[in-house]
Amino acid sequence: MEPTKKKRWRWMSLTMLIVVGASAFWWFWAADRVESMGTTTGAQLKFRTNGELFEVYQNQKWQPFFAKGVNLGASLPGHYPGELPITREDYMRWFAMIDEMGANVIRVYTIHSPVFYEALVDYNRRKEGDPLYLMQGIWSPEELLIEKKDAYLPEIREEFRQEIKDAVGAVYGDITLPEKPGKASGTYRANAGKYLIGWHTGTEWDPVMVKNTNRLHQKVAPYQGKYFHATPNATAFETWIAEMMDTVATEESKYGWQHPMTFTNWVTTDPLSHPGEPIHHEDLVSVDSTHIEPTQWEAGYFASYHVYPYYPDFFRYDTTLQQLKNDAGQIDTYKAYLRQLKQYHKNMPIMVTEFGVPASVGVAHLGNLGRNQGGHSEKQQGEIDAELLQEIHQEGYAGAIVFVWQDEWFKKTWNTMRFELPEDRRSLWINVLTNESLFGVLGMYPNKEGVLTIDGNRTDWDQLVPEEKQRLDVQVPGVDEIWMTHDEGYVYFLAQLKEEFDPAKQQLYVGVDTLPGGNKHAVQLPGLTLDEGLETLIALGKADESQIQIAANYDFHARLYGKRYGMLAVKEEEKKDDSGIFKPWKLAVSLEMEPPDSKKYYPLEEVEVGKLIRGTTDAQDPQYDSRTSWQAKGKVVELRVPWMLLGFTDPSSLSVMSYEDEGKSFTTKTTKGIRILPFLVDTATKQIVGQNAYAVTKLPMYTWQGWEQVGYHERKKQSYSILKKAFHEIEAPVKTGTQP
Structure with a gap:
C-alpha cells in the first residue's frame, strides 16, 4: 500500500474508533441517566412525598407512585448474613425474577457488598422501561440498644452515626470499607444513588429500651437540625431518631441529592392504643412518626411499619378491631388495623415495609382467618400474601414490601430455637419446623429436592448412585426392601412391600431409634417385644392416622413447657423411661400469660406439627404441596421426615437431643446413626403382621458423614406466580393526598 493511502487508512481507522468510542460513551452515559427535578436549593429529586402520596418524577411531571416491593436478605444456605456470600451473578438473576414478578422496589436492611450495588446499576442500565428502585436500610446498633437500654450512650450514637456515613457512601459508590466481622467491606464505586427511592433508618425498637431512654432523658430538648427536627411533643427517643435522620440527610446532601426519609417501626411501638392486647409489654410505649418533621428536606418524609396479621396477640383479641369486614364479607382485624393506623397518620404517606406469611411445617x-405464622403450603402462602397486599393498597397506603425474597436457613424462631443445638450451625441445615427460615418467595430447597420426588415411584431412587443411598437388610414380614438417604432437610425412606399398601386395611409403622432409651412397648405395638427403646414412631395410614409421635419422656415440648416452665401438666408415668406412651409432636404458639405481665390469665397454646401429609413433591403436579411427607403406589411407599421430628438438633454434626433433663438448657448426644423398625398392622384385627419380637440393637444402622458445606436448589415457589398476578394488578396508589 502506498504511504499516502496508509496514512489515509490510519486516519479513517482512528476516526471510526473515536466515533465508536464516543457512541459507546454516549450510550453508557445516556443509559445511566435518571430523569430528575432540581430543588430550590440545587439538589436533585426523583421521588418526593406530597400530602399522603408518594410521587415519582417521570415524563417531566410528578406522578403518584405505589411501592410494590420485596425485602432482600443477605444470606444463602450454608452461610450467615455477615458472610455476604451472594455473588453478582446471583443478584443479576434475582433482579430479573423480581422485575418479572412486578415489583418495582427492592429493600435491603443494611449495607450489602459492593457487587450488590454494581449489579443493580448494571441491571438497570441494561433493562428497558422503568428501573428497579432501591430502598436502603441503615442498621442500628440493635444488640447494644437492647443490652444498654439507653440510645443516648456515646458509643451507641457514634456507632450509628458511622453506620449512616458508611451506608450513604456505599449507595453513592464513594467509600472503601475495611474488613470487619459480620459487616460488608470493599471498595464501593457504583453510584446507585440515582435508583434510590428512600432511606429506611433503624431496626424494630425494643419497647423496654425506648421506655428507659425516655425516662433517662425526659428533659432533653426536641432536636432541631438543618433538615429534620423533633416537634415539641416528641419524646427523648423520638428526638434521638430525628437527630439520626438529620445525619442521613446531611450525608446525602453532600452528593447533591435528596430522597424521602423514614425510620423503621413496628406494631409493638406504634402510636395507637390497643385495649385488647393481653401483654403489657406489647403496648408499653409509642414511637410516633408524626413527632418528627422535615425542615429543609424537599424530598419529604413518610411513615413505615412492619405489620403481620398474627402478631401481637391483639389481632385476635382486640374487640375494637372486630367491626370491619373485608371484600369476602369476613371480619378482618388486619384490615381494621391498617385503617386505624392510616387514619392516625394524616397528611403523610405511610407504607407497610414488611408483611407476609411463611410456607412451612412449623407454626x-x-x-x-387462618393467617398463621406458618403451617401453610406455598399456594396458601401466595394467596394470603396477595390478600394482605391488596388490603394495604385498598386502605390508601403508599407502598407494600413483602417479606422476604429468599428463604434464609440461618433464621431462628422462639419456639424451636432451644431445640437447635449447636446454635452456630443453623445455616448448615433447613429446619422446616422453624417458620422464620421459610418466608421466601424464592425457595432454597435441600439437595435432594428435584432429585427425589415423593410420588410413590421408585425410579428416581434407582437412579441414585450407590454412594447416595443405603439398603437396610431389615428382615420384616410383609416388607421386601428398605432404602434410606438424606439431605440438609429430611431423612428419606423407601419401602418395597410384598403386597399393595392399602391404608383402609392396614397401617405401616416405622419405629426410629437414635440413642439408648425410649419405648420398648406401646399400645401402637400390640404384643411386640423390643430389646431397645424407640425415640419416635411414624404411622402411615388414613389421613387422620398418618403422623409421627415422640416417646413421652423424650418429648422436647413437654419437657420445656412442663418440667421447666410449669405451663403444662405432665403425668408422672410420662416421665419414666419405657413408659409405653407416644405423644403427638407439638410446638407452642403462645405461652401461658398471667398478671402482672398480662391483663388476665391465658393458658399455653400449642399445635400439632407431626401430622404427615400424603401427596407429591413434584412442583409441576397440580396436587403439589411443599409440606408433603409421603406417598404410596402399589407396593411402593415413599416417605421423608424433617430431621427435628426424629429428635435431631443438628444433623450436620449428628447431634440429637439427649434424655438428660437436668439444668435449664437441653443437652445433646452424638448419634452413631438411625435404626428403623418397619412393621405392618392389620386395621381390622389390630395385630402386627408376622413375628412379635425384635432385637433393635441387631438391626442395621443408617449412617452418614457430617457436613460443613451444603447443597441446595433454588426455585420460585408457587407463591411467586400468585404474587406476580397481584403485583401486576396494582398500578397506582389510592389518591388521598393533595395534588401539586
Whole structure:
C-alpha cells in the first residue's frame, strides 16, 4: 500500500474508533441517566412525598407512585448474613425474577457488598422501561440498644452515626470499607444513588429500651437540625431518631441529592392504643412518626411499619378491631388495623415495609382467618400474601414490601430455637419446623429436592448412585426392601412391600431409634417385644392416622413447657423411661400469660406439627404441596421426615437431643446413626403382621458423614406466580393526598 493511502487508512481507522468510542460513551452515559427535578436549593429529586402520596418524577411531571416491593436478605444456605456470600451473578438473576414478578422496589436492611450495588446499576442500565428502585436500610446498633437500654450512650450514637456515613457512601459508590466481622467491606464505586427511592433508618425498637431512654432523658430538648427536627411533643427517643435522620440527610446532601426519609417501626411501638392486647409489654410505649418533621428536606418524609396479621396477640383479641369486614364479607382485624393506623397518620404517606406469611411445617403464632405464622403450603402462602397486599393498597397506603425474597436457613424462631443445638450451625441445615427460615418467595430447597420426588415411584431412587443411598437388610414380614438417604432437610425412606399398601386395611409403622432409651412397648405395638427403646414412631395410614409421635419422656415440648416452665401438666408415668406412651409432636404458639405481665390469665397454646401429609413433591403436579411427607403406589411407599421430628438438633454434626433433663438448657448426644423398625398392622384385627419380637440393637444402622458445606436448589415457589398476578394488578396508589 502506498504511504499516502496508509496514512489515509490510519486516519479513517482512528476516526471510526473515536466515533465508536464516543457512541459507546454516549450510550453508557445516556443509559445511566435518571430523569430528575432540581430543588430550590440545587439538589436533585426523583421521588418526593406530597400530602399522603408518594410521587415519582417521570415524563417531566410528578406522578403518584405505589411501592410494590420485596425485602432482600443477605444470606444463602450454608452461610450467615455477615458472610455476604451472594455473588453478582446471583443478584443479576434475582433482579430479573423480581422485575418479572412486578415489583418495582427492592429493600435491603443494611449495607450489602459492593457487587450488590454494581449489579443493580448494571441491571438497570441494561433493562428497558422503568428501573428497579432501591430502598436502603441503615442498621442500628440493635444488640447494644437492647443490652444498654439507653440510645443516648456515646458509643451507641457514634456507632450509628458511622453506620449512616458508611451506608450513604456505599449507595453513592464513594467509600472503601475495611474488613470487619459480620459487616460488608470493599471498595464501593457504583453510584446507585440515582435508583434510590428512600432511606429506611433503624431496626424494630425494643419497647423496654425506648421506655428507659425516655425516662433517662425526659428533659432533653426536641432536636432541631438543618433538615429534620423533633416537634415539641416528641419524646427523648423520638428526638434521638430525628437527630439520626438529620445525619442521613446531611450525608446525602453532600452528593447533591435528596430522597424521602423514614425510620423503621413496628406494631409493638406504634402510636395507637390497643385495649385488647393481653401483654403489657406489647403496648408499653409509642414511637410516633408524626413527632418528627422535615425542615429543609424537599424530598419529604413518610411513615413505615412492619405489620403481620398474627402478631401481637391483639389481632385476635382486640374487640375494637372486630367491626370491619373485608371484600369476602369476613371480619378482618388486619384490615381494621391498617385503617386505624392510616387514619392516625394524616397528611403523610405511610407504607407497610414488611408483611407476609411463611410456607412451612412449623407454626409460631396464630392469626385470624387462618393467617398463621406458618403451617401453610406455598399456594396458601401466595394467596394470603396477595390478600394482605391488596388490603394495604385498598386502605390508601403508599407502598407494600413483602417479606422476604429468599428463604434464609440461618433464621431462628422462639419456639424451636432451644431445640437447635449447636446454635452456630443453623445455616448448615433447613429446619422446616422453624417458620422464620421459610418466608421466601424464592425457595432454597435441600439437595435432594428435584432429585427425589415423593410420588410413590421408585425410579428416581434407582437412579441414585450407590454412594447416595443405603439398603437396610431389615428382615420384616410383609416388607421386601428398605432404602434410606438424606439431605440438609429430611431423612428419606423407601419401602418395597410384598403386597399393595392399602391404608383402609392396614397401617405401616416405622419405629426410629437414635440413642439408648425410649419405648420398648406401646399400645401402637400390640404384643411386640423390643430389646431397645424407640425415640419416635411414624404411622402411615388414613389421613387422620398418618403422623409421627415422640416417646413421652423424650418429648422436647413437654419437657420445656412442663418440667421447666410449669405451663403444662405432665403425668408422672410420662416421665419414666419405657413408659409405653407416644405423644403427638407439638410446638407452642403462645405461652401461658398471667398478671402482672398480662391483663388476665391465658393458658399455653400449642399445635400439632407431626401430622404427615400424603401427596407429591413434584412442583409441576397440580396436587403439589411443599409440606408433603409421603406417598404410596402399589407396593411402593415413599416417605421423608424433617430431621427435628426424629429428635435431631443438628444433623450436620449428628447431634440429637439427649434424655438428660437436668439444668435449664437441653443437652445433646452424638448419634452413631438411625435404626428403623418397619412393621405392618392389620386395621381390622389390630395385630402386627408376622413375628412379635425384635432385637433393635441387631438391626442395621443408617449412617452418614457430617457436613460443613451444603447443597441446595433454588426455585420460585408457587407463591411467586400468585404474587406476580397481584403485583401486576396494582398500578397506582389510592389518591388521598393533595395534588401539586
